Amino acid sequence: MKRLTKPLLQFAPLLLFIGVLLFFGCQSPRFLEVRNLINIIVQASSTGIVAIGMTFVLLTAGVDLSVGAIMFVAAAVAGKLAVSGRSMFLILPVMVSVGLCVGAFNAFFITRLRVVAFIVTLATLFIGRGLGLRITETRAMNLPDSFLMIGSFRWLSVPLPAWILAGLLLIAHLILTRTPFGRQIFAVGADAEMARKAGVRTKTILAGVYLVSGVCAAIAAMVSLGQLGAVSPKFGEQKEFAAIAAAVLGGTSLFGGRGNVFPGTLLGALLIQSIENGLVVMNANPYIYPMATSAVIFTAVVMESLRNRVRRSSAAVL
Amino acid sequence: MSTPLVQFSGITKSYFGVEVLKNISFTLPAGSMTGLVGENGAGKSTLMNILGGNVAVDSGSILLNGKTFVPSTPQESAEHGIAFIHQELNLFPNLTIAENLFLTRFPRATGSPFIDRQTIHRRTSELLAEIGLDVSPQRLVETLSAGERQLVEIAKALSMDARLIIFDEPTTSLSIRETDRLFALISRLRERKLTMIYISHALTDVLRLCDRIVVLRDGEIAGSGRADEFTTERLVTLMVGRTMNQLFPTRSGKPTNQTLLEVSGLTQPDVLRNISFTLKRGEVLGLSGLMGAGRTELARILFGLDPCASGTVALEGKSLNRLSPRQLIQRGFAFLTENRRSEGLCMDASVADNLALTTLTEHGRTTVRWLSNESGRKAMQRIRGVVRLDPKASDNQAVRTLSGGNQQKVVLGKWLLIRPRVFILDEPTRGIDVGAKYEIYRLIYELADQGAGIFVISSEMEELMGLCDRILVMKAGELVDELPREEFDRERILRGALGGTVFQERSS
Structure with missing residues (x-):
């Protein structure tokens, strides 16, 4: 039984994903068409990008609730600049800087003042949303067509957002598995105190993951802007929960030290998006969407706690 | 005779007004293996925590290779070549053996941001061969048994060029086979002239492995000398021999038979x-x-x-x-x-x-x-x-x-x-x-x-x-x-x- 449970949980994201594809594939043949599948990837890209940054944070046993707000602030600043006629080449770096600044703000309170990440980033969430509303004066703002290029430009008939997602996944995967920074993230997540005693500069590592998360959120904002073409007061709202759900569905532990962006977080993001997409293709009642999504998040959390239990019991056998 | 590796002189420490170490002085000759025994609470852990930089002395001093040594953090102690092999191990279960060994000093190929995996795997293989553990450097530590993890800890100590290795109850969670493997490794380390401290309640092991023994009782040295001067009976007597000086209230009642x-x-x-x-x-x-x-x-x-x-x-x-x-x-x-x-x-x-x-x-x-x-x-x-x-x-x-x-x-x-x-x-x-x-x-x-x-x-x-x-x-x-x-x-x-x-x- 235990021999079966362990790999089953390990491959649960993949199995769930395949299950969802088959289910919606049976419901509607259009769902499995290549065009729709690419569509799912493109729609999942902004959540996926935020979730990459979130995975870094979760690996250290922290959490970043401010990512949706970072997206909003970055987009609001971009909208303001675009409306006043600035070029994309100025706006995009400014957006990244916004992500870095908010990330640095989080990092400062978490590492220097030792405030719990949950509280700090919850505060940043409200500050960020307030700031964004102030900048946009709570009005929706349309962006020039140049921005829509980010969403619609195609290379090898695949839209740019999917390429951005793929590129960031590759970079994040290499950082996490091949660099000292990445491996030390895992050490800090396993036991921060032990890592500190072993000589790991835990504060640098912690600060680093919140910066990564901030930058990822800013890039996700660019992609979202490219797809929507406008900033609304709801821009990026509740993205943090979709991102956490994607990472956890992909096998990243909320207690730190375990997880990966590829394939884990990618699968998680695709899974959430395919459910939404599938419901659309099925013409399901739109009121069902949030329920379906929350059912998925619930599944993710249950799986996470099951994984922990299995791990603990197998550790006890040693 | 050469200078001893470590010399404790007059170490005193109290907690809450209770003296847990009283004027402890002894030396660890370079290349020796010293057994440290005593009852729970005799002061062994406190003494080792002082050496490990976790606890500061009230008075007294430690000389390391003839120089005053006052470690204030565990890292400082580690940098001076002092390694602890604890009961609860200090390895990250979610990392590989090689990553655990090189966590804070990953080598990188010049100009590359990436860890030079080949090098760490090669050097880890060498270290594992040295301690006689035949597993892949890429194995996750969580897949190893308690005994294997302990050997990895020793490999880590060796990779950091430890001069003094302190074993604190190393055998309590090991099987007999694993214990034998550990002892064989310890003998090989002795041949390499590493200085070691062995703390254990398994007195026969202490007698068998060590050349010198220090017995602590109530924060004082109750006896010390060459291992062949001791027997288990004598060790037990030294560990417990003490008069009752605790005050207890008088008991008026008696237990019943119900x-x-x-x-x-x-x-x-x-x-x-x-x-x-x-x-x-x-x-x-x-x-x-x-x-x-x-x-x-x-x-x-x-x-x-x-x-x-x-x-x-x-x-x-x-x-x-x-x-x-x-x-x-x-x-x-x-x-x-x-x-x-x-x-x-x-x-x-x-x-x-x-x-x-x-x-x-x-x-x-x-x-x-x-x-x-x-x-x-x-x-x-x-x-x-x-x-x-x-x-x-x-x-x-x-x-x-x-x-x-x-x-x-x-x-x-x-x-x-x-x-x-x-x-x-x-x-x-x-x-x-x-x-x-x-x-x-x-x-x-x-x-x-x-x-x-x-x-x-x-x-x-x-x-x-x-x-x-x-x-x-x-x-x-x-x-x-x-x-x-x-x-x-x-x-x-x-x-x-x-x-x-x-x-x-x-x-x-």
Whole structure:
């Protein structure tokens, strides 16, 4: 039984994903068409990008609730600049800087003042949303067509957002598995105190993951802007929960030290998006969407706690 | 003769006004292996914590290679080539062996941001070959057995060019085969002239492995010299030989013959094996044993905190199996845990709130259980007097600000409020000054005289011998001996607790 449970949980994201594809594939043949599948990837890209940054944070046993707000602030600043006629080449770096600044703000309170990440980033969430509303004066703002290029430009008939997602996944995967920074993230997540005693500069590592998360959120904002073409007061709202759900569905532990962006977080993001997409293709009642999504998040959390239990019991056998 | 690697001179350290190390002086010759033995609480850990940079000395000095050495952090100590092989290992289970070894100094190919995996795997393979562990450097540490992890720790020490390796009870979680493998490795390390300290309760191992032995007792050196001058019997005598100087209150009552609690056949794989005993009304029953013998685990199972595979517990003939701590408290169980800071008290809550915890519902009024401050306060004032809590400590003061003794009195008071019938106390006087100890012993006797059964776990032998009516001895999850008051014998208890390691040679 235990021999079966362990790999089953390990491959649960993949199995769930395949299950969802088959289910919606049976419901509607259009769902499995290549065009729709690419569509799912493109729609999942902004959540996926935020979730990459979130995975870094979760690996250290922290959490970043401010990512949706970072997206909003970055987009609001971009909208303001675009409306006043600035070029994309100025706006995009400014957006990244916004992500870095908010990330640095989080990092400062978490590492220097030792405030719990949950509280700090919850505060940043409200500050960020307030700031964004102030900048946009709570009005929706349309962006020039140049921005829509980010969403619609195609290379090898695949839209740019999917390429951005793929590129960031590759970079994040290499950082996490091949660099000292990445491996030390895992050490800090396993036991921060032990890592500190072993000589790991835990504060640098912690600060680093919140910066990564901030930058990822800013890039996700660019992609979202490219797809929507406008900033609304709801821009990026509740993205943090979709991102956490994607990472956890992909096998990243909320207690730190375990997880990966590829394939884990990618699968998680695709899974959430395919459910939404599938419901659309099925013409399901739109009121069902949030329920379906929350059912998925619930599944993710249950799986996470099951994984922990299995791990603990197998550790006890040693 | 060459300068010794380490020279301790006049090391003194006290906690809460209690001296745990008194003027300790000895040397570790370079290339020697020194065994360090002593009872629980004799000061071994404190001494090693000083060397490891976790604890600062009050006075005295350490010379390392002839130079004054005052480590203030564990890292500093590690940088000076001092490595610890602990019971609880310092490896990251979610990383590979190679990553654990090179975590803070990953080599990188020039100009590349990436770890040079080939190099760390090659060097890890070499180190693993050196310690005789035949596994891939890419294995995750969590997939290794306890013995293998320990070998990896040693490889880590070697990779950091350790000059002094301290083994702290390295064999307690190892199988016999793994132990033999460890000893073979230690012999090879000796040939390489590494200096080592070996701390263990397994005295035959110490005698077999070490060239020199230092015996600590009550923070003082009770004996030291070349290993061949010692026998296990002599070591045991040196470890325990001490006159009773603890003051205990006089006991007015006597245990009755009425069985209060009956425990039979408690078994939980890897924790307890077939534990059976009875606790009489009015009896103070002691439980002795080494750390890791399963004493606290037994207490936790009795109190319903941990599961138990088989066996029964009955209170006055009524089965208590599978009851939750809450239900047990309703039946008169109380459990003073060994760690009052993390398990016994809400440190930032007030004295009053802590005292009220167990009896909140009793002070309810009407059906909605509105808390009545009036009746609660009365009970609280009464109990403050009973435990003789420092009158200067106000009800609203945070428990954190009290002394250890007063904190423990708050825990006791909290439990006394439920009028316990079975009171389990795990290390009730740890870190408490002598005066407060006396008060706690007095309360234990008062409670026993009122007909409660008291179950005391302690690592301090003279506490058990001075306090209890009967002592059970536990070793590796089993009860191995039982002594009524007339037969109390320090050596017999220690022999039981050390068990096969003293008088039965390991088959090798």
